[in-house]
Amino acid sequence: MAQGCLKCLKYTMCFANFLCFLCGVAVLGFGVFMMVNFRITALTPTLASFNSANMLLISGIVITCVSFLGFLGALKENRCLLLTFFLLLFLLMLVELTAACLLLMYEGEIGTMVKEDLTKGLETAKGKTGNSTELTSEWDLIQEKLNCCGINNVTDWGDKVPESCCLKNCNSPAVQYRPKGCLITLQNLIEDNFLTTGVSVIVLCIIEVLGMCFAMTLFCHISRSGLGYKL
Incomplete structure (x- = not known):
């Protein structure tokens, strides 16, 4: 019974990470497409490096790499990959929570910075006169x-x-x-979607916690099985 549950957990983790990998590839491709075809430089010159294309590109790379580690670690029952997957998810969750706290703490300063950059x-x-249309x-x-x-x-x-x-x-x-x-x-658009953004962050953290639990469960099972060579 226990072996059947663990096998079900293993393939569930493989399937979930495979879906995340496909989503990561899609986000990465869309980020590359936006970077090639859209240049947001005149709108916010100082924050040009933090535009949506770059954010999508970075997010796609992170999602693709992390999900690939989780998929391969679960499929091969490799303790090293599972542990790396667990640590990366933990670090990502800490980064997300830290970023959310900083946004709440420095909301006024960020608003001033955005206003200056828009100016x-x-x-x-x-x-500009020569390329005013562009x-x-x-x-x-x-x-x-x-x-x-x-x-x-x-x-x-x-x-x-x-x-x-x-x-x-x-x-x-x-x-x-x-x-x-x-x-x-x-500002009104951000405030109107504040609840949706908060719920999305909470759901994302829950998914990451579940992924960490699955990875640690498989890791402990492999350790108890005496498969030390897979460390």
Whole structure:
């Protein structure tokens, strides 16, 4: 009975890690695609290295490597791989919890930093003339998707207001611009999705704890079986 349960646990762990591996490959591929086709430099020049493409690329690499270790360790019943898988999951959970705590503790400072960086990006987009279309395309995308204009309002653009700020009567003297700035819109969007983000982090931590429990259970079973050569 116990052997059957352990075998079921082993193949369940293999299947779960194989699915995570496929998801990691998909995220990695999507990150590479975004990095090649989308360049977010004019919007946030200082935070350009932390854009979504880089984050997806790093997340895909981490998910792929960790899930591969878990899959191979469970399939081969290798104690070294299982222990490495356990430690990596533990470190990832610590990093996630630390990042969540830092975001809560330094929420004001992060908001100020993002505002300053957006200001630099907007000034860069306004100051360029040769590639103005390319540089403002990122702002156009954000302003159209979030229904906002500038950082605080349309006055941030001065006399170079892009068409994406227009709401009504774009080609008439009575033109109407989008009333809200992108900064407050982004803040409201984050606040509206705060609960969803928190629940996602909790679910992710629960999955990681289950993965650690499965890995340690198999590790202890292999140790009791006397398979010392697999260390």
